[in-house]
Amino acid sequence: MGNIILGAGHYLPAKVLTNQFFVDKNPFYEWTPQGYDLENPVETTDEWIQQMMGIKERRCAAPGEEVHHMAKNALTMALENAKLTPNDLEAVIVATVTQENPRQFPSVACQVQEMIGANNVGYAFDVGAACAGYTTAMAIADALMGKYQLGPVAVVGVERLSKMVDYKDKNSPLFGDGAGAVILQREEDPHRGIMWAKGKSNPHEGRKDWIYRDDQGKLRMPCGNQVLKEATRELTEICREGLSTLRTPSGGKWDDEGLLDMGIFHQANIRILEGVQKRLRLKDQQVFRNIDRYGNMSSASAAVALSEAYEQGKIKEGSRVIMACIGSGMVTSAVAFVA
Numbered sequence: 001m002g003n004i005i006l007g008a009g010h011y012l013p014a015k016v017l018t019n020q021f022f023v024d025k026n027p028f029y030e031w032t033p034q035g036y037d038l039e040n041p042v043e044t045t046d047e048w049i050q051q052m053m054g055i056k057e058r059r060c061a062a063p064g065e066e067v068h069h070m071a072k073n074a075l076t077m078a079l080e081n082a083k084l085t086p087n088d089l090e091a092v093i094v095a096t097v098t099q100e101n102p103r104q105f106p107s108v109a110c111q112v113q114e115m116i117g118a119n120n121v122g123y124a125f126d127v128g129a130a131c132a133g134y135t136t137a138m139a140i141a142d143a144l145m146g147k148y149q150l151g152p153v154a155v156v157g158v159e160r161l162s163k164m165v166d167y168k169d170k171n172s173p174l175f176g177d178g179a180g181a182v183i184l185q186r187e188e189d190p191h192r193g194i195m196w197a198k199g200k201s202n203p204h205e206g207r208k209d210w211i212y213r214d215d216q217g218k219l220r221m222p223c224g225n226q227v228l229k230e231a232t233r234e235l236t237e238i239c240r241e242g243l244s245t246l247r248t249p250s251g252g253k254w255d256d257e258g259l260l261d262m263g264i265f266h267q268a269n270i271r272i273l274e275g276v277q278k279r280l281r282l283k284d285q286q287v288f289r290n291i292d293r294y295g296n297m298s299s300a301s302a303a304v305a306l307s308e309a310y311e312q313g314k315i316k317e318g319s320r321v322i323m324a325c326i327g328s329g330m331v332t333s334a335v336a337f338v339a
Helices: 019-023 046-053 067-082 108-116 130-148 224-245 270-280 299-311
Strands: 002-011 015-018 057-060 091-095 123-127 153-160 177-187 193-201 262-265 320-327 331-338
Touching: 002 067, 002 130, 002 193, 002 299, 002 331, 015 019, 019 046, 057 177, 067 108, 067 153, 067 177, 067 299, 091 108, 091 130, 108 123, 108 153, 123 130, 130 153, 130 177, 130 193, 130 299, 130 320, 130 331, 153 299, 177 299, 193 224, 224 262, 224 270, 224 320, 224 331, 262 270, 262 299, 299 320
Parallel strands: 091 123, 091 153, 262 320
Antiparallel strands: 002 177, 015 057, 153 177, 193 331, 320 331
């Protein structure tokens, strides 16, 4: 018995920020542990952003459009696609690090539960694992469902990074806003559902300071080159472990050529996606990308990518899928499932 994705949904704010928005804000500066390096301003261009980040545009939430609004919209779509009502849900888990409530509680999950009118929820809580939040939340949901026979369970990833971005920072073109959601349900077929999950946390040797929120509430990434190398290596390693472990009903390994149908990796940077794809020897049709349209949405990136992959028919019943994300900490997590 496994836990399958019964329905998926996503929501993107209407406002689009093209690369020209950032070109018009030149110059930018590199953030260091001592603050901005004001002696070496950086001039950016549309071509540079596309080449180095792989992004053409990203979304920006409207004034007053908070994370719980975006999460509610994505979850509503997922419920509709699952043909369920809010009262069917037994748990709501939200991955986010952009909680708008200055008191930090109640959780976004509780706010969303109230907004959709879900009256039978037993567990409602947030997961704060930054860019690795969504796959972490899916693994937690799978464990709860297996241990306590819960279901259906909503898993949402939502971020409003635009509120944390400092538009003087040279990394600011990376980030966008959005939300994605899935509904997990128990399935009698032992060959379908979440088959494997894995996490790794490594804050040592200064890694916890590579990506953080500063005292003014701004997102900082002073060690971009280290993050890029670490992300490429860790995502590759965790996927290799999963793909070499998993077997098809006939005994084939998931890392055999052609057996993996879709890899959904954190949409952090095009160079990371290309590096992971190359190291795993995957073809273009095996790797989902939407970073060019949305940028890095932290925990929402994998959630939106998963929903769009279903919507575009790239994931069908029986598809073998691996998802892997890495974020501030540095924390890596992955899940693999048969749709």
